[in-house]
Amino acid sequence: MNKLPRPFYDRDTVVVAQELLGKWLVHDVAGVPHIGKIVEVEAYLGAHDLAAHSAKGLTERTKTMFGPPGHAYVYLIYGVHHCMNVVTEREGHAAAVLLRAVAPVKNLAGRTQGPGLLCRAMNIDRRLNGHDLLSGNFFIAEPEAAEIFSIVKRPRIGVDYAKHWAKRRLRFYIKGDQFVSRF
DNA sequence: TGCACGATGAAC
């Protein structure tokens, strides 16, 4: 499979977020490759973005976001669900792209439309926090067949506390895709 | 050492 290289992630987060749409998220568990096509994402631009966890500064929780690009930032939310992000831009910039939904491609059971459901279906939990996405068992790859689609831009979900940052259209999804979490 | 609070999902 054609794995995305480090330079792909070391670019403007809004660009990376949109280009992640259509790509394949691959997690190999005990020899079984779980594969989902990314159909919905959100961009978190860095420590200046009040909706981003990194706006709190460098802490135990956010140190993955402040690390080098191309690594997974996985955290537990509401004590119940896991959320999976991809770190972008240069080390120290603390930006990331939240993966909100995937469409089943291979070996996925259950629903995948939402950040928590996506992680459950893909067997992703915080043990994978900080994991290098250029590794052999957990990575993002080019899809086998490229497709043409339109990208819808909307405000991010669940970040009303972020003042004017909550209004920016940093949520992106594939237009008309049935696996988008909500329209 | 205690406590408020989530980048959610499911039930009521």
Next chain:
DNA sequence: TTCATCGTGCAC
């Protein structure tokens, strides 16, 4: 609209 459930961050 409410609630489950717990790690993190910061106040005391």
